[in-house]
Amino acid sequence: SQQGEEDPQALSIQEGENATMNCSYKTSINNLQWYRQNSGRGLVHLILIRSNEREKHSGRLRVTLDTSKKSSSLLITASRAADTASYFCAAQGGSEKLVFGKGTKLTVNP
Amino acid sequence: ETGVTQSPTHLIKTRGQQVTLRCSSQSGHNTVSWYQQALGQGPQFIFQYYREEENGRGNFPPRFSGLQFPNYSSELNVNALELDDSALYLCASSLFLAIQETQYFGPGTRLLVL
Numbered sequence: 001s002q003q004g005e006e007d008p009q010a011l012s013i014q015e016g017e018n019a020t021m022n023c024s025y026k027t028s029i030n031n032l033q034w035y036r037q038n039s040g041r042g043l044v045h046l047i048l049i050r051s052n053e054r055e056k057h058s059g060r061l062r063v064t065l066d067t068s069k070k071s072s073s074l075l076i077t078a079s080r081a082a083d084t085a086s087y088f089c090a091a092q093g094g095s096e097k098l099v100f101g102k103g104t105k106l107t108v109n110p
Numbered sequence: 111e112t113g114v115t116q117s118p119t120h121l122i123k124t125r126g127q128q129v130t131l132r133c134s135s136q137s138g139h140n141t142v143s144w145y146q147q148a149l150g151q152g153p154q155f156i157f158q159y160y161r162e163e164e165n166g167r168g169n170f171p172p173r174f175s176g177l178q179f180p181n182y183s184s185e186l187n188v189n190a191l192e193l194d195d196s197a198l199y200l201c202a203s204s205l206f207l208a209i210q211e212t213q214y215f216g217p218g219t220r221l222l223v224l
Contacts, residue, residue: 035215040147040149040198040218040220041217042112042114042200042216042217042218043200043202045213045214045215088152097143097158097166098143098145099155100153100154101152102151102152
């Protein structure tokens with residue numbers, strides 16, 4: 001079963017707009033990670049936020065984590081056509097495995 | 111580029127056959143994890159190897175097995191293939207059991223079982 005659930009399942013925006021994706025998970029975590037996947041290829045690690053962190057930034061990416069609500073959000077600012085991809089959150093609990101959601105498919109129109 | 115490579119890129123097999131997928135980890139990484147990603151789904155954890163020993167397994171039957179070699183390359187073997195085994199298989203390498211560590215994914219092997 002998949003622990004993370006992304007919302008929305010699909011998102012279409014115009015270049016320059018911001019994109020926000022949300023993720024919910026079910027059990028306690030050590031960290032939550034966000035990955036990007038282009039056209040069914042390999043996953044690219046974007047950012048890791050630990051359970052004791054509330055917000056983290058990396059370039060145009062901003063991730064928040066609310067452990068009381070078991071939720072996280074990924075904000076991509078000033079989106080570009082090259083940001084078109086599927087985005088997955090992955091929760092890591094007390095073990096080594098990552099538990100992924102089904103992903104959000106983002107389309108950025110030029 | 112993550113430094114993780116996988117071979118082959120695509121593979122077609124028939125039901126009942128056996129398949130071996132290969133992964134070459136990023137240099138110095140002692141942990142490799144394998145994931146199965148069905149179409150339209152997120153990746154699901156199959157198992158992890160640390161220093162050539164299995165270290166954690168997901169909800170997959172024993173016909174899914176693996177090996178990790180001293181040079182940190184690894185294999186995923188699947189026996190008695192079923193149609194539902196059709197998926198993208200991803201390996202990911204990391205340091206130190208991958209806890210609180212970034213995992214670096216390869217490009218995947220797309221397996222089609224007919």
